[in-house]
Amino acid sequence: MKYTAKITIALKEGMLDPEARAIQHALANLGFSTGSLSTARVFYITLDAENKEAAQAVAEQMCERLLANPVIHRYEVEVGA
Template sequence: MIFDVKIIISLKSGMLDPEACAIQHALSNLGFETEYLNNSKLYSVGIKADDAESARARAEEMCDRLLANPVIQSYSVEVTE
């Protein structure tokens, strides 16, 4: 069975996000005031697995080994069928 797994990778709280600051600055130059702006990566991955739990475990392993930098980033995994 193929599960659609949404992986969101964002900077850990407290980390400075220069890209988000630059975007927020550019938006305000265009006249858009924003209270805050957070910037994350969203991966939508198709994983063949027997059940949702094993799809989740494999996605978390992908994050640990490649997709997320454990020092500065955190990730969240959402599995849908």
């Protein structure tokens, strides 16, 4: 069966996020005040798996082996039909 995994990868708390800092500065220049801002990458991946739990496990393996660096990133995986 096919499942869609939504994988969100972001920097862990306390890690420098220069992209977010640049965006926050640009927003301030445009007159938008922000308390905090962070960036994240979102991947939508279609997987063939026997069930939702198997699709979740495969998506988590993808994160651990390639998509995320466990030293600096945190990730969330949501699997839907």
